[in-house]
Amino acid sequence: MKVSGGLKQLGLRQFPYTETSMDNISTEATAGPLELAALKNYKLDHAYDEMFASPDALHEHYEPLLEHFAALPPEEVQRRKQAADLSFLNQGITFTVYGRDEGTERIFPYDLLPRIITAAEWAKVERGLTQRITALNLFLKDIYNEGRILKDNVVPRELVYSCPQFRRQMSGLQVPRNVYIAVCGTDLIRLENGDFAVLEDNLRVPSGVSYMLTNRRVMKRIFPQLFRSYNVRPIEHYTQVLLGTLRSLAPEGRPEPNIVLLSPGVFNSAYFEHAYLARQMGIELVEGRDLVVHDNICYMRTTSGLRRVDVIYRRVDDDFIDPLSFRADSILGVAGLFNAYRAGNVTLANAFGTGVADDKALYAYVPDIIKYYLGEDEILPNVKTFLCSIEKERKYVLANLDKLVVKAVGESGGYGMLIGPQSSAKERAEFADKINANPRNYIAQPTISFSRAPCLIGDELEPRHVDLRPYVLYGDKVTIVPGGLTRVALKRGSLVVNSSQGGGSKDTWVLSQ
Amino acid sequence: MLSRVADSLYWMSRYLERAEHTTRLLDVNLNLMLDESSTSSDHRWLRLLQALGKPRRIKWSGDPYELARTLTFDTENKSSVLSCIIRARENSRHVREQISTEQWHRLNSLYLEVTRSELQTAMHAQALQGSSETPAAFLQQVMEAVHQFQGVTDSTMSHGEGWHFIQVGRYLERATATAILLEAYHEDVWAQPDRVPEGNEYLEWMGLLRSATAFEAYCKVYTADLTPERILEFLLLDAEFPHSVRFSIDSLQCALLAIQSASGGNRAEELHRISGRLSASLAFASVDEILNGDVVAYLRNIQKQCQAVHETIYHLYVDYSIQTALAG
Incomplete structure (x- = not known):
């Protein structure tokens, strides 16, 4: 599904104009041209979109964010983005990249737009x-x-x-x-x-909570009013x-x-x-x-x-x-x-x-x-999982390698994975051999298009896949602080959110009502 | 406080002091060599190397700018300014949670500045063209950054045990470095007491004082009338000037006493004894006696005692055996 255009988009979400025809809105809408420009690459697909409820309407809780963002000139957005990046670098909020002597620290890429979760x-x-x-x-x-x-x-x-x-x-x-x-x-x-x-479930030594905390600190500094208006x-x-x-x-x-x-x-x-x-x-x-x-x-x-x-x-x-x-x-x-x-x-x-x-x-x-x-x-469902150690399921997996995601059971950080739809025949053959050699070591899951949230890419907003890691x-x-680390797969179309594989993060706002 | 943390703070501080010292010596000599001088270029730069404790694998090639570049940027050389800054920063990174954010910012920005690759290329190009402006500006910047770091350290970090270990590192390094510096100048300044100074020798004496940031402070005490005895007296025995050996040892002694009372141990008698003896011997020394005796031996003895203090600190606070600790 393709969004027909940012301007119409924004016009349409303004109740009560929702019912008027497209043509009317594009001439009458009050939204500025920036909004059109910023959303021109925002294309919806079958994945759940955190911001758009449908091609014609935003989720209610994203409206103030988009309004606020659209009111900022692009230079101002870039200025704030640089201020945020600099703040991370100067605070030494970095992660270490293995295998190089110098410059081994990088900042964890940070997306300026928060991910918003409702109280319910x-x-x-x-x-x-x-x-x-x-x-x-x-x-x-x-x-x-x-x-x-x-x-x-x-x-x-x-x-x-x-x-x-x-x-x-x-x-x-x-x-x-x-x-x-x-x-x-x-x-x-x-x-x-x-x-x-x-x-x-990460039950050993889960990391990332410091990013959750520092993201919030930076966000409050960069968008103070917006943050306040949201009751986070x-x-x-x-x-x-x-x-x-x-x-x-x-x-x-x-x-x-x-x-x-x-x-x-x-x-x-x-x-x-x-x-x-x-x-x-x-x-x-x-x-x-x-x-x-x-x-x-x-x-x-x-x-x-x-x-x-x-x-x-x-x-x-x-x-x-x-x-x-x-x-x-x-x-x-x-x-x-x-x-x-x-x-x-x-x-x-x-x-x-x-x-x-x-x-x-x-x-x-x-x-x-x-x-x-x-x-x-269970209140939160699992993702359908095939165990290669069970013969029937292994047969299914081997027959459908091009549709499934195969993971080694002991690996983490996005390593040791085969993403079926994006793999080559050679990679699939290699994985089939590995599975046959050690079935216990592999599981497979359907390729899930997990949800996408708006991210600032250049001057524009584009949807990127996100996950959520609450602590x-x-x-x-049992205590769970309201929020968590939202990780973003910054490469277009990518489903891998791990920091070692080009992922970034966003602040996560849980609303109080 | 964790032993490892004390160790890191101590070395962070020592390395920064060392970076500043090297920088200042380079700055002074690059400046002095522009004047017509009684000292030959070979002599000047070999003396500089001696004053830096003869860093291994560094040879005087005849080109001052090349030498300056090596002493500043060559990371193969463990005592170059850049190596010292990298290690100081590495040590501070190991104890990131122990120092204040302001300290970290100051040191980290210095590190980011000096490791910029364009900077080194620029320095190299300038050196090849024989232009001295860039090194001077750069060296100045490093010195200022180190001074600022000391300032934020004093004003943003609690003056507890960790702060005292920083003082210990700084003053022990400074006392040692000043003693070595004086030893390097012995041949030129104190070896023949009755010799009449030639034409521009005063410039070199000024250079020596400047190498310890002591020129202005010296003038306040003795006026601009420079004599070898007074220079030695000032750099060695002055009680109030922060770069003199005596002042450094006194400050070291204070910091060690503070650490002793903070760590609540009375295991420190030996350390207290040797640092106290050094401090007292400087307090009651007279410059005439020193000049009548063997000056070089005197200076070497100070260096040796500083080394002994260092080792005792290690045995006491960092490197002790578990058996001793459990028994005590």
Whole structure:
């Protein structure tokens, strides 16, 4: 479906002219020529559009935004965009690009137009995510203890045990408050009918929350009036809630816990975020070499000697965290940390082995998991998923490679993927071989055109695919700050939103009514 | 405070001080060589290299601008101004959450400015044409940036333990660098006390004072009457001038005491003893005694004691063994 023209577009949305004929509007409309120019490349397709309800009408909550934007001369828009970019660069809000010596930092591309979510839409997302994290947490507790769900054959035993993220070491271990997933960042997309669905659960070390927070700060500076007029729910308390969550997970008998953030160090792509969060929470940012374990107690090296550590918000993967228990070649970790954890002398958030619950093959069973533990239907649906480990489904996948998206179950960040409709015959043949060689390692999903939101490309607005990653915190209760990171696939037509693959981000506004 | 953080703050500060020192020496000598002088070009630039502690793999080729370029921009050379700024910034990046945003901005913009590739090309082209304007302006800019950094450090960062480690790094570097600088000038200025100075030698003495930003401050104390004894006395023993060795050691001593009380340890006796001894020996020294003795040995002894302070700081605060720490 093609929009016939920006001017008509804007004329039409002005009730009560909606019913008049096109010709009348193009001559009578009061909208300036800029609006026409800015929207001339805005073409709708079958994907859900965040701004247009139909070719003739905007979603109501996008009207003030477009009005405000259209009233700005292009030079002013560019000036604000530069001001925003500069502000990111000067604050050092960058991510690290691997494999180059100099200039390894880049700013995460930022789109000036906010993505707006209504109060009603958000309420459902919030309920859905709370339900999901509660169920997944119960699932982790179950599989690392009695394993009821496996005995009842709701989830196949071999699927869990064959997952590389399943940590035998966690069996029978009691974690504080039974919380395995303290921090999670679930990737949501909007289907063609406008419903939110879950694309991926990130239960290990989800990142990006600092971009959510800094995007908001920049946005409030660049568009103060617009922001005010919208009644956006605040997100700035995220770090306090995170700190509270971590504190609630402290080992017993440690009323004033010493909480630290464990980072792999300055060369990690998310280092900026680690430093940012530590600073905002007022806790120490430590690296593996700052910590030592002696007699199952974890200490950090300070100028006044060793100081005991009680809670570690770790941003280091399971594999690298303790060379004695996991990968022996890791230099990022702390020798003996796992034993200190097992002994209950230090809490790690998230717990080890949470990755088994965000395995892409296990994902297909999450609705069953929710039903099993909570007796409820899932509020946020899954995307249809074919498991290559099941023969019937594998046959279907192999026969339809050109229509499906194939993903390796253990990969993230947009790596190890085949996007069927955009692939060559050679790539498909390669993937077919890989699937046959290791079926457990692959799943396939239909190519979903997830929703598109307006982005500023040059001087014009064009639609780009977006997803949404809200951040869920789980300590003594579940808290989700209203918003999240909206990631944008900045290349036209692209469906990959990861920052390592040319993605950008937007501020996300959740309206209070 | 984390040991690693103390370590990074300390080195951030040392590297910046080193960058500023190198810059100032280059600036002074590039300026002086324009005048007719009793010092030959070879002598001047070899002395400069000695004053910078003879950086490895740098050879005097006969071209001052080429040498200036190497000492400024050559990242192969670990003590070039650019290397120092890159490392200072790298250290600050490791402790980004410990320093103030203003500090980070100042240092990061300096880094972005000096690593711009056009700048180096321009400098190179200018150097080939023998034009001195660009280096001077550039060097000036680096010095100003470092001064500004020190200013924002003092006015935006809490004067707690971290700030004191920054002071320790700065003053230890400065004391060492000034002692090495004086040693490099020994042959020209103090080796033959009874010699009558030739024509333009005063210019070189001025250059020495300027290399420590001391010319104006010297004049306030002794007037513009330059004599070798007074120069040595001023750069070594003046209690009030911030680049003198004594002032640097006193400031170092203060910062170490503050760290000791902040980190609550009484493990610091040894450190306190050696830094206190150095401080006292400078406070009670007389320039005549020093000149009657072996000046070079005296200056080297100061450098050695600075090194000992550095090592003791490391054993005490950064590099200690777990057993000692648990026992203590």
